[in-house]
Amino acid sequence: MQDWIASMAVLTGLMGTISAAQDGVPQIVAFGEHRVMETARTELGSALARSPDKLACRLALFADLPERQELIRQGLVNLHNADPEHDAFECLRRGDTVYLLGNTPRGLLQAVYALEERLAFGPDLPPDWHEQGTFRIRERCFHPRFDRWPGERADIRYLSHLGASHCLISHDWQGSLRSLQGYVTSPVFPQAVPPEEVARNHTGLRRLVDNCQDYGIGLALWITELPCQGGPWVPEPARQAWLERFPAEVLSDSGTYQGKVLCFAHPLVQEFYRDLLRRFFAEFPEVETLYLFGMDSGGEGCDPATCPRCHGMSKFAQRDRLIRFLCEEGGKVRPGLRVLTTGWHWESQPAEFLERQAQLPAASGVYLAAESDGWQAERQNHAFLRQVRAICRERGQLFVGYDDFHLGDDATHLWGLDLQDFPLGIGAKLARWQDLEVDGVFDHWGTYSEMIPTNSMAFREFLLDPSADPEAVCHRLALNQYGPQAGEPAFRAWQSIEQAHRILSNCASWAPGQWPGWYRGRGVAPLPENLSLAGRDGSPLVAKEALGFTYNGGDLTDCLEAVGSGWQLASPHLREAARQLEAAMAVADDTPVGYAFWWNGAAKPLSRREHLARHRLYAEFMGLLGHEIGLHFALHGRFERLDHNAAAYLAEARPLLQEDLAACRGIVAFIDAMVGDYPAAEHLPARRWRDDYARKAAALSAYL
Secondary structure, eight states, rough: OOOHHHHHHHHHHHHHHHHTTTTSOOOOEESSOOOHHHHHHHHHHHHTTTTTOEEEEEEEGGGOOTTHHHHHHHTTOOGGOOOOOOTTEEEEEEEEEEEEEEHHHHHHHHHHHHHHHHHHHOOOOTTTTTTEEEEESOOOOEOSSSSSSTTOOOHHHHHHHHHHHHHHOOOTTGGGGGGGGGTTOOTTTTTTSSSSHHHHHHHHHHHHHHHHTTOEEEEEEEEESSSOOOOOOHHHHHHHHGGGSSSSGGGOOOOTOOOEEOOOTTTHHHHHHHHHHHHHHHHOTTTTEEEEOOOSSSSOOOOTTTTTTSSOOHHHHHHHHHHHHHHHHHHHSSSSOOEEBTTTTTGGGGHHHHHHTSSSSOOOOEEEEEEEEETOOOOOOOHHHHHHHHHHHTTTOOOOEEEEEOOOOTTTOOOOSOOOOOOOHHHHHHHHHHTTSSSSESSSSSOGGGGOOHHHHHHHHHHOOOOOOHHHHHHHHHHHHHHHHHHHEEEEEEEHHHHHHHHHHOOOTTTTTGGGGOOOTTTTTHHHHHHSSSSSOOOOOOEEEETTTEEEEEEEHHHHHHHHHHHHHHHHHHHHHHHHHHHHHHHSSSSSSSEEEEEEESSSOHHHHHHHHHHHHHHHHHHHHHHHHHHHHHHHHHHHHTOOOHHHHHHHHHHHHHHHHHHHHHHHHHHHHHHHHGGGGSSHHHHHHHHHHHHHHHHHHHHH
8 A cells, every 4th residue: 555655656746747848848857966967957958959759857866866766666777776886877768757867976967868869869769768877897087188278168078978987187298287286386396387387277177177077077187207307309498497496406317318307215305295295185186096107208217327315226116116105195185095007118027017016005006008008909908917907906906998099199190180980999999998807997198079089989888888799889870970871881991990900909019119100110211221220110019928829929020020911911901991981971961970969169060071081081091101111110020031131131122112112102192182181281290291201202212
């Protein structure tokens, strides 16, 4: 009897809601006090504008829903069984009333987005519509955008749509944004960062924090420490001016091209960091995690051979000293603070990396890539990853997969111009991280959210359903994004790109030296006098075992030939992708791409035709560049195989040298045409590459 009374009470409440909705204005009844609720109401109002039906919506964190017990008893919902550490949602329609429920504020927004997508792409909502989802990886950390920090509120909205749980505040190349002292000033070294720069950064970060909180998104800061003068990319006047920011007594030589560095062994430097931690977290307690990135782009350690205070202390040991300090002192002022380290530079000594990780505190975990850094083309899963994962699990440390889910160093450096979609690869990457049972994933380079990359949609799809068929998911995304006619060839292009990436993943041995932006062979003809130079292409990455296959295995010659062969096999697939995208462009229209509703910022979303044109730039240019890079590595491998015998090499290499000449000329022609079509390309790195490839072609032509 009591159950019947309770059921009637629920039904009466529903009837009242339905009646109110039939007056012509959809009604939204929200339950629960939370900052994200107002955001959810606004997003839901926009979504309902797509619906021809006059739906009434009950929007709630599940714990706040008055009738949740009755819905559970009737077997209509399952959200009470969701893991509270994983964002989950459930959508339910009964008559003209729709329940949108989440176990967390982020889960609640995902329920709204699920309805929004169903209304956008169909089919129509049936009277018994039911949809649910759980984000299977707990933490998903994304940059708000590639450049123009801190971006727009629309960038955070976009991250919320794709399923981000955390926003990574800065990139490793962004100057003072990648340090605590970039946001607060300490009287210990008050000139560490110019005051006006600190004020500007502080204001930008406060705005970013506020936007993130409106969408329930946590925050993390990427810091590059310890600060130093910087390498040859820093103008000499700036390197000299840096020396005036700190007393000479607290500086030491790094022993590298990065010059002087702040010595952490000096008591004043430790006091500086202790004060910075106190001041930073007093201002920004919302920041949960520090991603520590050193030994690159302005971060260094002291030279163990010359520093009077760190004498004999390896840079590995110096790294660990800083990590322990940040964990201990940071934990005092920001309880629960986590300090993550990475494999960049350090994984070249894998045994020591493993040994040291096992000795770090529980508050220090890793954000780890399979091959030193994140690459678009990389899908590896090997013993080293599994060994680090096991240590982190045993020590209670966070293990975050370091990857590229949008842009990457291994692409074309046409940032903001080409569109680099590889959604099938997103499925492969997330399957790898799922297999490792990671605590989180981290997107290395961010994106241009106004371009609406399909990788973002793929990320959300595969996180919600890791067992989904990648081809079925991506086929549906292609049709949604481009329409039925253009979507079919676009999907075939993605299949070709994925085949190319799978090949390249197995021979990513000179990362980044075998990728377009860092390739040393640009502008230098592969003739004996150049190939003989010591360290011509550097050394391959450390070997890693993977069930009978060795990544980066063999000697120098083996690795060079593997890269050459890999690019030879991959490039035709990229050319085929470009051909399919051209076919898609021919039948695409000028309406906005299907997922344009993810973006509400200042820039106008791309049309379907232009989206495909930008995507084609990526596929075609990457195919041209990769083919030429592969020829260079193959020729270098031939030179090594012939034991630097110049006469024998020139006798054997002529056909490949002629092919290299044609490849260089093809790149020059492509860049000239691209600048004609897109004048903005004049200011991109690839425009400067044009002269390098022209110079290389001239040298090859003169020889041949």
